[in-house]
Amino acid sequence: MISFVPEPHLLDSPRGRDWPPSPGAHGTRTTPPPATADVAIIGAGPAGLAVASALWHLGVHDVVLLDREGRACGRFFDRVDVLGQRVLRSPYEHHPGVEGYRDCELLDFARLHWSLLTPVERREIRMAQAGHRSVVPVDVFEAYCRHVATLHHVDERIRRASVREVRPTADGVTVRGDGFTVSAAYTVLCLGEERRSAPADWWDGEATPRSVSYWDEPVPPEARRLIVVGSGLSAAHLIANALGDGKSVHWVLRASEERYQCADVNASFFRAEGRARFDGTSWEDRQILMGGQRRASVMFEFRPLLRSAEADGRLTVHRGSTITAVTPERAGRAAVRLAGGEQVIGDHVVLALGTAVSNGEHLLPDGVTAPRDGWPDLDEQTLAYRNAPRVFAVGAAAGMVLGPAARNIDGHRVATARVATAVAAHLESAAVPLHADDRMAARV
Ligand SMILES: Cc1cc2nc3c(=O)[nH]c(=O)nc-3n(C[C@H](O)[C@H](O)[C@H](O)COP(=O)(O)OP(=O)(O)OC[C@H]3O[C@@H](n4cnc5c(N)ncnc54)[C@H](O)[C@@H]3O)c2cc1C
Numbered sequence: 001m002i003s004f005v006p007e008p009h010l011l012d013s014p015r016g017r018d019w020p021p022s023p024g025a026h027g028t029r030t031t032p033p034p035a036t037a038d039v040a041i042i043g044a045g046p047a048g049l050a051v052a053s054a055l056w057h058l059g060v061h062d063v064v065l066l067d068r069e070g071r072a073c074g075r076f077f078d079r080v081d082v083l084g085q086r087v088l089r090s091p092y093e094h095h096p097g098v099e100g101y102r103d104c105e106l107l108d109f110a111r112l113h114w115s116l117l118t119p120v121e122r123r124e125i126r127m128a129q130a131g132h133r134s135v136v137p138v139d140v141f142e143a144y145c146r147h148v149a150t151l152h153h154v155d156e157r158i159r160r161a162s163v164r165e166v167r168p169t170a171d172g173v174t175v176r177g178d179g180f181t182v183s184a185a186y187t188v189l190c191l192g193e194e195r196r197s198a199p200a201d202w203w204d205g206e207a208t209p210r211s212v213s214y215w216d217e218p219v220p221p222e223a224r225r226l227i228v229v230g231s232g233l234s235a236a237h238l239i240a241n242a243l244g245d246g247k248s249v250h251w252v253l254r255a256s257e258e259r260y261q262c263a264d265v266n267a268s269f270f271r272a273e274g275r276a277r278f279d280g281t282s283w284e285d286r287q288i289l290m291g292g293q294r295r296a297s298v299m300f301e302f303r304p305l306l307r308s309a310e311a312d313g314r315l316t317v318h319r320g321s322t323i324t325a326v327t328p329e330r331a332g333r334a335a336v337r338l339a340g341g342e343q344v345i346g347d348h349v350v351l352a353l354g355t356a357v358s359n360g361e362h363l364l365p366d367g368v369t370a371p372r373d374g375w376p377d378l379d380e381q382t383l384a385y386r387n388a389p390r391v392f393a394v395g396a397a398a399g400m401v402l403g404p405a406a407r408n409i410d411g412h413r414v415a416t417a418r419v420a421t422a423v424a425a426h427l428e429s430a431a432v433p434l435h436a437d438d439r440m441a442a443r444v
Helices: 046-057 074-082 106-112 119-129 138-151 233-244 272-276 283-293 300-311 396-402 409-428
Strands: 036-042 063-067 158-160 163-168 173-177 180-189 193-195 212-214 225-229 248-252 315-318 323-328 334-338 343-346 348-351 355-357 388-393
Touching (some): 046 063, 046 138, 063 180, 106 119, 163 180, 163 388, 173 388, 180 409, 225 233, 225 334, 225 343, 233 248, 248 334, 248 343, 300 315, 355 396, 396 409
Parallel strands (some): 036 180, 212 348, 225 248
Antiparallel strands (some): 163 173, 173 180, 193 355, 334 343
């Protein structure tokens, strides 16, 4: 079989271009959150942005977005920038727009800014137009997110705030954080995923040793010999950056072999027929599908680079290696101990162990989330928590309803269509009961 491997230069795109500001941009407000709102959205990442934009189209304007970062998609761009990631993994047709409304889509937006793009970026647009897989610059995506946020008046509704608790009652939801309380009719949790921590037994004590950091933190520039742990795209970026800086790298993988693929889940799961594989199937079958699809993998574009670095000795790959301990060595060096007894020694260890879904458990009262294997118990049509019908989830938390694409930008559009339609319908007819049997379900 002939396999086509895209060229590594597709991974590069300029960052920080001077995009023309969207007309009418207000910027984020620094005022405290309002005391009341029809809808409080917690999290202003791509999921929160999609929900707020969809509600705007549906005429729901009394909306507040509460977000720790205080800006649209702030955490997403902080994360990709600390990794030096210049292109998205999702293609042009995935964007945080609104399902069913012909807003200017990501591809249209990129074409409108043709003069700002490099020849490689223009070629990728032509690939997308021809229906092939395409690579989207982070820079284009960020400018587009700003455009969507401005167009739908989202920026002006974002408040920098850390939410500590969400308390549903029969006729509303109380959202509290440090120094503020919002009483909302409905709340949508768009919490995303937190980075996965190392197992407690990898080192003594709670504090992370100084010679160890995580993928979303800067790598100390003085570390010449890096140990990267993990098999996903973040690990690949860390390795590529280190090699580019002339460092040598040890790559520790639990799997017997690294996996290369274009998207992080099979493309069919971004379409209705993929989601249909979830509908009506047992919990156990869904778990099998999720287990198979949520395995770490690296974009194909990295393969030539990583293979050649391994061949010339700049990269040493420890495949099929289970870590038993990470120990700080003398003189600030670190050692990773593997199950077979081998020790890998370097100046610094970076852990890229993936992310864990925020299911709302730390915000909602005990028993409301009713998690099964970590997944919250959600109504399959509306994505409302079954034990708190005024609280909804969009994003990775909806994974066991929508399938593996729920954690991706494209999955947010599908989840949003269900949630926004249900919320708008409830608001329009306060008489509509909120119980599952009678609920006006938004079928998408
Ligand atoms: C490096 C990297 C690259 C990725 N690339 C892609 C890609 O190319 N394509 C793709 O589809 N997906 C990609 N993903 C997955 C990506 O994270 C999601 O698609 C997207 O960010 C999820 O959006 P979200 O809004 O659900 O979560 P997030 O972007 O994480 O946003 C959630 C927001 O909620 C805030 N928040 C959480 N809890 C609280 C609280 N209690 N109070 C206040 N605020 C809170 C967070 O601070 C954050 O700002 C990537 C992920 C990473 C880490």
